[in-house]
Amino acid sequence: TMILGIETSCDETAAAVVENGTKIRSNVVASQIQSHKRFGGVVPEVASRHHVEQFTLVCEKALEDAKATWSDLDAIAVTQGPGLVGALLIGVNGAKALSLAHGLPLVPVHHITGHIYANRLAGNMQFPLIALIVSGGHTELIYMKEHGSYEIIGATRDDAAGEAFDKVARTLDLPYPGGPEIDRLAKAGEPNIKLPRAWLEPDSYDFSFSGLKSAVINTVHNAKQRGKTVDKADLAASFQESVVDVLVTKTMNAAKAYHVRQVLVAGGVAANQGLRSSMAKACEEADMPLSIPPFSLCTDNAAMIAAAGTIGFLKGTSADMALNGKPGLNIEEF
Ligand code: ATP
Ligand code: MG
Ligand code: FE
Numbered sequence: 001t002m003i004l005g006i007e008t009s010c011d012e013t014a015a016a017v018v019e020n021g022t023k024i025r026s027n028v029v030a031s032q033i034q035s036h037k038r039f040g041g042v043v044p045e046v047a048s049r050h051h052v053e054q055f056t057l058v059c060e061k062a063l064e065d066a067k068a069t070w071s072d073l074d075a076i077a078v079t080q081g082p083g084l085v086g087a088l089l090i091g092v093n094g095a096k097a098l099s100l101a102h103g104l105p106l107v108p109v110h111h112i113t114g115h116i117y118a119n120r121l122a123g124n125m126q127f128p129l130i131a132l133i134v135s136g137g138h139t140e141l142i143y144m145k146e147h148g149s150y151e152i153i154g155a156t157r158d159d160a161a162g163e164a165f166d167k168v169a170r171t172l173d174l175p176y177p178g179g180p181e182i183d184r185l186a187k188a189g190e191p192n193i194k195l196p197r198a199w200l201e202p203d204s205y206d207f208s209f210s211g212l213k214s215a216v217i218n219t220v221h222n223a224k225q226r227g228k229t230v231d232k233a234d235l236a237a238s239f240q241e242s243v244v245d246v247l248v249t250k251t252m253n254a255a256k257a258y259h260v261r262q263v264l265v266a267g268g269v270a271a272n273q274g275l276r277s278s279m280a281k282a283c284e285e286a287d288m289p290l291s292i293p294p295f296s297l298c299t300d301n302a303a304m305i306a307a308a309g310t311i312g313f314l315k316g317t318s319a320d321m322a323l324n325g326k327p328g329l330n331i332e333e334f
Contacts, residue, residue, distance in 0.1 A: 001074045003313060004062060004098075005306025008091030009083025009111045010136070011042045013054035014302035017066035017073075021310030024121055026065030027296075027303040030054040033177065040176050041166070044084045051090035059098065062302070070102040077309020080108035080319075081329030082137065088325030096321055106319045107309040110334040112138055113150070115266040117311065118293040118304035126262040126289060132251045134275070135267030136162035136177075139247075141205045141254050142331070147311050150331045153254060154205025161243060161269045164209035168216050168239050172232050182236045183272050189233030191241040193219060198246065205254055212242055240274045248278045255288055264291045271298040 001021065007014040011032040017025040032050045036042045063069065078095035081088055099106040116131050127147070133140040139156035159167070162179055169178020174185070195215050198208040216239050223230045255263050263283055269275060270292050283290035297304060 001310055001313060002068065002072050003107070003306040003309050004059070004073050004076045005109070005302040005304070005309055006059065006076065006078040006091050006095050007111070007114065007300055007302040007305045008051045008055070008087050008094075009079045009081070010087060010300060011036055011047050011050075012300040013051045013058050014300065014305075015058040015062035016302035016306050017062050017068055018121070018303055018306035018310065021117075021307050022120055024303045025068065026062045027301055028058045028061045028065060029301050030058050037176050040170060042084070044086055047084060048086035048090060051087055055090060055094045059094070070104070073102070073104055075105040075107050075309065075313045077107040077109050077306050077312065079111045079114065079305050080323065081111065081326035083111055083325070083327060085325055085327045088327065092323055092325045096323060100321065105313065106323060107312045107317055108319045108323055109305050109309045109312060110329055110331050111305075112140075112267075112331050113308040113334065114304040116142070116144075116264065117308035118266060118297040118301070119264050119291045120307050121297060121303055122293050123291055125264065125291065128258065128260045129262040129264050130251060130255045130258055130260045131264040131266055132247060133267050134161040134247065134265070134269035136160060136166070138267065139207050139209070141251060143254075143258055143260075148315055150334070152332060153258075154207065154250065156207040156209065158208050158210035159213060161207070161209060161247065162267070164213050164243065165269065167213050168236075171217050171220055172236065179269060179272065182240060183274065185233050185236035186240040186274060189231065189235070189237035191234070191237040193230070193235055193238035195219075195238050195242045197242050205250055207246065207250070209243065212239065240272070244272070244274045244278045247275060248282050251279070252282050252286060252288075255286070262289045262291060266293065266298075268299040271295050
């Protein structure tokens with residue numbers, strides 16, 4: 001199967017061609033980071049306008065890079081949600097137009113299943129598995145007993161992990177997006193500042209990062225009031241360690257309790273060096289196979305949407321011209 005994937009849920013306009021759900025033939029990402037940087041975050045209206053400008057260009061480039069024609073394709077997979085409504089609409093309506101024009105089936109994809117299936121582009125998925133989703137808008141532990149089956153066993157009660165990284169970065173005057181900046185800075189620092197870890201109730205697989213975020217903000221403000229400065233690198237390292245500690249511990253607890261055959265990590269924060277190395281260490285100690293996508297497939301891209309779309313296509317999932325973007329699409333009902 002040859003699938004064209006399309007992703008426009010946030011601030012990346014992306015198109016990619018994937019063969020058999022595993023082999024990337026092309027992967028085109030037009031990032032809008034430069035446009036949003038001066039606002040310190042994604043401006044939805046600006047994002048939509050960029051998607052309109054880039055949509056046709058990235059789709060054509062994806063086919064060209066893949067050395068494929070429209071008749072080589074079996075289907076078009078598009079992110080239906082969750083995401084920014086105006087941004088989703090560009091991708092969904094563009095995909096509908098292409099589907100109609102070229103007589104190709106249209107497969108709706110849940111963005112987070114895309115992040116999960118980025119792992120299939122890099123290796124095997126072994127079921128049952130526990131997936132730790134850590135992205136800009138989501139932090140979840142998901143139990144998958146087979147392809148296309150998602151049970152949320154834990155989720156954040158406030159900020160997402162990526163959101164916490166971005167907010168803490170802003171407190172430290174680092175540019176948007178803050179995750180990679182904190183990651184870089186943390187390497188130069190020591191985790192010697194005491195910060196809280198929200199374990200919540202024993203046995204809970206939920207997360208909470210807003211208390212930690214406030215603790216970081218307070219640490220900076222208190223120092224400022226006393227005419228002192230905090231070592232940014234040490235604070236970044238301490239913050240990152242606190243986030244990673246909770247993520248890794250809860251994931252490993254879930255992996256044991258659910259007797260899974262694999263731990264999988266997905267989403268933009270899966271690019272974090274601290275998380276990657278701690279998770280690798282914990283999995284090695286527990287003799288648990290681990291899957292994390294390569295860096296380039298952690299943040300938003302369309303290859304992951306095509307990979308997830310391939311599973312949907314093979315299951316017979318398809319949409320008609322009534323398909324609409326859904327900002328709050330639920331993965332369990334998907
Ligand atoms: P969602 O997937 O939940 O809809 P999104 O698509 O906006 O949200 P992603 O593209 O998956 O988010 O990931 C972006 C997030 O990942 C940002 O919050 C960014 O700061 C974070 N991120 C990227 N690289 C790193 C890193 N190396 N360390 C920590 N966080 C990172
Ligand atoms: Mg993005
Ligand atoms: Fe994402």
